[in-house]
Amino acid sequence: MKMSRLFAPTLREAPAEAEIASHKLLLRAGFIRKSTAGIYTYLPLGWRVIRKIEQIVREEMNAAGGQEIMLPVVQPAELWQATGRWELYGPEMFRLRDRHSREFCLGPTHEEIITELVKSDVHSYKQLPLLLYQIQNKYRDERRPRFGLMRGREFIMMDLYSFDRSPEGARESYARMQTAYEAIFRRCGLSCRAVEADAGAIGGSGGTHEFMALAEAGEAEVVFCPDCAYAANTEKAECVPPPAAAPSPSPIAAPPRAEVATPGARTIEEVSALLGLPPERFLKTLVYKGDGQYLAVVVRGDRTANEVKINNCLGPFRDLRLADEDDLAALVACGSGFVGPVDLPAAARLAVDSEAAVSAAFVCGANRPDVHWRDVVPGRDFPLSLTADLRLARAGEPCPRCGAALSGARGIEVGQVFNLGQKYSDALSARFLNEAGKSQSFYMGCYGIGVSRAMAAAVEQRGDESGIIWPLAIAPYHCVVVPVNEKDPAVMAAAMALYDELRAAGVETVLDDRPERLGVKFKDADLIGFPLRLVVSAANLAQGQAELKRRQTGDLEFIPLTEAVARVRLILEEN
């Protein structure tokens, strides 16, 4: 490809809305363009990267026994109503009607439709296991689409579905997929870690792991144990109750609770400063509304409530959200900063995090403006009828398996694997005849890889201030040939010859034949992230040499022109 013909409109500045490196760089380097919120066009360079990631995914899925199919984007509502997910998906689902007013959705995922397919065409255990996958667009009407390809409303995913005749078979499929995923991310040049996760709306009983590309810009937080194999996202990570978690009321030597004036001190930090007590001596009460019902969740002042655990323990809810000030006004006579568990109106279900359910004296809101209680003892001053693990885990806390202090990191979720059990096959009556001639439901698994997100994750993990640093395996092109002065016929002829030889040798090459200053060409080469750059100049030609630069390391070397192609081929083979 000649650069003068390549449709890769680069930008000097990223649009203001781009906050993270991958969003900025993919826009600036001319890989993607925004169509509307959370929906993007892939330009030629971006599409080449996507196609390469897809090809790696395809090869590994095929090697693991998968067969590629293509399911419809537009799916009938009835299938989703049968599994209850038409309601459960809520506003995240794009819905539409046809001319006969029949309801449809744009597929956010494909469990229902594939279960229906297999139900109608697979009847015997002899046809199992069956692993089917597709690479296709998915649609989720995110409340806040942002970060470019990281959280879009239309995105490209690979999803594989496994159908097995037994729980053991399903576990084998799951293990085979985990291994294949590790190979895919390694080949894509992504540094990934598998962590235990929450099954969310996909559901299923058999467990789930997320594959996290570790990166500062990641939206997910993970904890992992330096001593054992335990790793989980912080929503899922189990918190170990403190050793002294004997449930109150066991009397402690605390004086009766007393009021303390805290005018205008709404946040834990403000009250903490006012009273001169550390945040862990406070109880934070968060009021949620779940399907119209009030929930008051108490965690220690230095902790964060975990909505996933709240939903799993107290729900599930179709709609769980923090109560707004209007809701609070209807429940208690104060704003959110002064809510507390003592004498809380019965309309709110009270749930206390296990760490806050200990026999100790705390400070908490008094359900009146500008007043807190001090010396409040859980169990004595408010009931502990419901205590559970309801908070987010953090680095430094003990590992739930071995007790070592957990490490923390941020990650981008690029894949997830689910052992679904019989959730969908039961709901849709998808059954087959087993070895004993009896009818039974399939054991299913589903496995997703965010293809477009993996592209963004690669940029996050490896970019620098000059631009993108593509791993060779997914780079849009391997090499750019830069003639120093395209008006010099000898230079241009040598550059052209090199370009032709490289292409003939199977090296994906761009010739920067634009009448631009050398500085501009170098800047664009770094921005786009060509792994290899070959410079042909009159001075180099006089020596019979070309200059080779590696984008990743910045290393420069001079190589004989006659050996340039072999050298580049060797580098490609080594990777």
Ligand SMILES: [Zn+2]
């Ligand atoms: Zn451990």
